[in-house]
Amino acid sequence: MNGYYSLGLTDRDRIDASFGGGLPRGSLVLIEGGHGAGKSALTQRFCYGFCETDHSVTYVSTELEAAGFVSQMRSLSYSVVSHMLAEQMLFLHADVDTRERMDGQDAGSDDREMLTRLMQAETMWRSDVVIIDGFDSILLHDPRFEAISDANDEDDLMQNLITFFRQIVTDGTTVVFTVNPESLSPNTLRPLRTVSDVYLDIQTKSVGSEIRRNALVRKFGGMGEQVDDSIGFSVQSGRGISIVSRTVA
DSSP: OOSEEOOOOTTTOSHHHHTTTSEETTOEEEEEEOTTSSHHHHHHHHHHHHHHTTOOEEEEESSOOHHHHHHHHHHTTOOOHHHHHTTSEEEEEOOOOTTBOTTSOBOOGGGGOHHHHHHHOGGGGGSSEEEEETHHHHHHTOHHHHHHHHTTOOHHHHHHHHHHHHHHHTTTOEEEEEEOGGGSOHHHHHHHHHHOSEEEEEEEEEETTEEEEEEEEEEETTOSSOOOSEEEEEEETTTEEEEOOOOOO
8 A cells, every 4th residue: 555645637737746646644734825825726636636546535615615616626627526426525614604694693602613513523534535625714713712812822722633633644544734824823833834744835926917836845744756845836727737847047
């Protein structure tokens, strides 16, 4: 058995090769980037590649509901409907805006315990790979985190989270989570960066009408093959993610 989960699609793009043949089994993968950096698109490519190589995936999104997720994946030519119907892929929408119910009543505090609900959702953790897109939103909307962050006392909660994630990955499950570093304090980001086995920092630069994206590889433990320090990529409708090689004059 390989020590990593292949990202597949080797006849279509260079994602798998660029990331050393896949993500290490039993690893924590942190992907950072600002708004519009391409975090979601990258994890959606990972998700589709895992499914195409017969790995089971749980994908949690704080922004998209099921219909929107399927539509977004289709726009990138990553159709996952068959994988979802075959129960190879589980999609979950984390409704972080739980303060307002559809009937206009305030949601109870139990409904806002996002972290507790996440950790107690046993079914989602049974997949080979679990992707949590927008983990910072889950943190920020949890009442316990709100209370301690106001006092700059995040250490205990973050250590409990890290202990939980470390228990999850002991059986080979790989957990990928995306965060916007602009929304979290250094006290919250520091332990996430430290504990991660793979740490990607997506940087963007506007050149004319083009947005250039680079995933800076801050850390990549347990890689299958050599991984470059910087991985340039583009996001295109109808094509999805493509690796971009740039030369410096």
